[in-house]
Amino acid sequence: MSTTAWTEEGGKLCRDFTFKDFSQAFAFMTRVAFLAEKQNHHPDWSNVYNTVHMALNTHDAGGAITEKDHRLAAAIDKLL
Numbered sequence: 001m002s003t004t005a006w007t008e009e010g011g012k013l014c015r016d017f018t019f020k021d022f023s024q025a026f027a028f029m030t031r032v033a034f035l036a037e038k039q040n041h042h043p044d045w046s047n048v049y050n051t052v053h054m055a056l057n058t059h060d061a062g063g064a065i066t067e068k069d070h071r072l073a074a075a076i077d078k079l080l
Contacts, residue, residue: 012055
């Protein structure tokens with residue numbers, strides 16, 4: 001798996017994750033889904049074959065990047 005670091009793009013924390021294949025990418029998304037539910041904070045994301053793109057911002061804060069986003073990003077990083 002290869003990743004880039006979290007970066008700020010268009011007022012969101014963004015990161016791409018590339019896996020060996022679709023199954024690994026989807027399994028990662030499933031693990032992230034459980035974290036997101038637990039934190040009640042959900043990413044904007046997309047998946048094409050083995051690549052997952054995530055963007056985090058807080059809709060309740062007018063779309064700003066908040067501590068909620070940094071907390072979820074850190075939890076996602078621990079899955080890797």
